Amino acid sequence: QKEVEQDPGPLSVPEGAIVSLNCTYSNSAFQYFMWYRQYSRKGPELLMYTYSSGNKEDGRFTAQVDKSSKYISLFIRDSQPSDSATYLCAMIGGNTPLVFGKGTRLSVIA
Amino acid sequence: GAGVSQTPSNKVTEKGKYVELRCDPISGHTALYWYRQSLGQGPEFLIYFQGTGAADDSGLPNDRFFAVRPEGSVSTLKIQRTERGDSAVYLCASSVNAGGAGELFFGEGSRLTVL
Numbered sequence: 001q002k003e004v005e006q007d008p009g010p011l012s013v014p015e016g017a018i019v020s021l022n023c024t025y026s027n028s029a030f031q032y033f034m035w036y037r038q039y040s041r042k043g044p045e046l047l048m049y050t051y052s053s054g055n056k057e058d059g060r061f062t063a064q065v066d067k068s069s070k071y072i073s074l075f076i077r078d079s080q081p082s083d084s085a086t087y088l089c090a091m092i093g094g095n096t097p098l099v100f101g102k103g104t105r106l107s108v109i110a
Numbered sequence: 111g112a113g114v115s116q117t118p119s120n121k122v123t124e125k126g127k128y129v130e131l132r133c134d135p136i137s138g139h140t141a142l143y144w145y146r147q148s149l150g151q152g153p154e155f156l157i158y159f160q161g162t163g164a165a166d167d168s169g170l171p172n173d174r175f176f177a178v179r180p181e182g183s184v185s186t187l188k189i190q191r192t193e194r195g196d197s198a199v200y201l202c203a204s205s206v207n208a209g210g211a212g213e214l215f216f217g218e219g220s221r222l223t224v225l
Contacts, residue, residue, distance in 0.1 A: 008150060043114070043201055043216030044153065088152050097143070097166055098214060100152035 003027050006089055006101030015110050019076040021087050023101045026070065029094035033065045035074045036088040038103065044088055048074070079108045112136070114217035116202050122223045123192055131187045131220040135204030142185050143214060144177055145201040153201055159185060160208050192224045 006023045013019055021035075032051055036044035048063040050056045050072075056063045062075040072091075076083055089101040115134040123129055135142050141160055145153035155169040159179045167177070174192075179185040189196055199221050203214040 004152075006152070041218070043203070043218050044214075045216065046213045049213075090152075095166075097155040097158055097169070099155065100145075102150070102152045 003099050004089060004091060004101040007104055008102050010105040010107060012107045012109060013079055015079060015081060015108055017079050017108070019079050019083070019106060021074040021076075021089075021104050021106070023072050023089035024070055025072070025091055027091070027093070027096065028070070029096065030091040031093035032091065033063070033072050034090040034098075035063060036090055036100070038086045038088060047087075081108050081110045084108050114202055114204055114215055116217035116220050118220055119218065120221045120223075122225065124225050125192060125194060127192050129189045129192055129222060131189075131200050131222070133185045133187070133202030133217060135183065135185070135202070136215055139204035139206055139215070140182070141205045141208035141212070142179060143203040143205075144185070144187050145203065147199045147201055147219070156187070158208060165208060194224050197222055197224045
């Protein structure tokens with residue numbers, strides 16, 4: 001079992017839809033949870049991060065962490081075609097380097 | 111430049127050849143990371159530097175891979191006797207400090223193809 005599991009998709013939604021992206025993990029030492037966005041042929045860029053359990057909102061994006069279930073989510077409201085990208089969850093804690101999920105490829109159709 | 115710069119952006123080589131990939135981090139960032147991303151996969155950790163020293167090289171797949179950062183700024187990832195399985199995008203990232211929630215700033219990657 002990999003440390004971080006993420007459904008690779010692809011996920012295709014109509015413009016304006018609510019998107020839910022998820023990851024599960026096995027390492028209980030993880031304390032910081034992040035979402036990176038990666039456009040085609042570009043490097044990943046940090047979208048949001050959360051420390052420990054809880055919710056964090058930034059504009060149309062909401063990140064949730066449930067450490068008891070080892071489950072994290074990213075919600076995108078009112079999705080736009082410009083949100084089309086690969087979304088990577090990432091986690092760090094203890095002595096581990098930043099560990100990434102496989103990424104979920106999202107297409108938002110106008 | 112303002113961001114992490116990686117060269118070359120594309121490299122095609124033949125099996126068995128030696129390759130060097132260069133990373134120029136954001137000025138003032140003490141931590142530098144190398145990741146490898148294969149098609150359809152997330153970035154896989156290779157090594158990170160804090161200053162000039164390799165703080166964690168546990169992700170290097172074997173002794174054909176080596177990285178240096180002699181002056182604490184630019185880093186070079188060196189791959190000897192390349193194999194077809196080394197084909198991937200090699201991503202470099204830097205951060206102000208290592209660990210915690212410090213944001214990693216990634217370059218656009220060096221796409222390596224081994225024929």
